[in-house]
Amino acid sequence: MNNVKTLNKWANAHTYLPIDLLRMALGVFLFMKGVYFFSNSQNLVDLLSPIEGLDRFGSLEMFAIHYIAPAHLIGGILIFCGLLTRWAIISQLPILISAIIINFMGQMHHQNLLLALICLTVCFFFLFYGSGKNSADYFFKMQV
Structure with missing residues (x-):
């Protein structure tokens, strides 16, 4: 019985890991x-x-190079660390929605469309869910 309780506590403590x-x-x-x-x-x-x-x-080339690439770089780092996750995801949404629209306007690349749709879906999930328990946001919230 003691093993079941300790395993249940461990499972409850680690459910946010996936x-x-x-x-x-x-x-x-x-x-x-x-x-x-x-x-x-x-x-x-x-x-x-x-x-x-x-x-x-x-100005499209300049916009692409000066917004899309840095937004992915900085947003990726922030999302990985769980710091300002919702703000980083909000900056990714126009890029991902545009990637889906552009895919339908030009030549259809199924792999790019699938990656953009999956990424957009996951971004919407974390936009509402937040950064999670093992994140910098949660750590800083607990420090206050």
């Missing part, structure tokens, strides 16, 4: 995408080619 691992995986994925977009900026511009007709001032 959700925190999912949050950390999302952060790593976004960080790696940011690194990829910084190292292959021409590829990022090519992904945005279906909306070139909407770019009247020619």
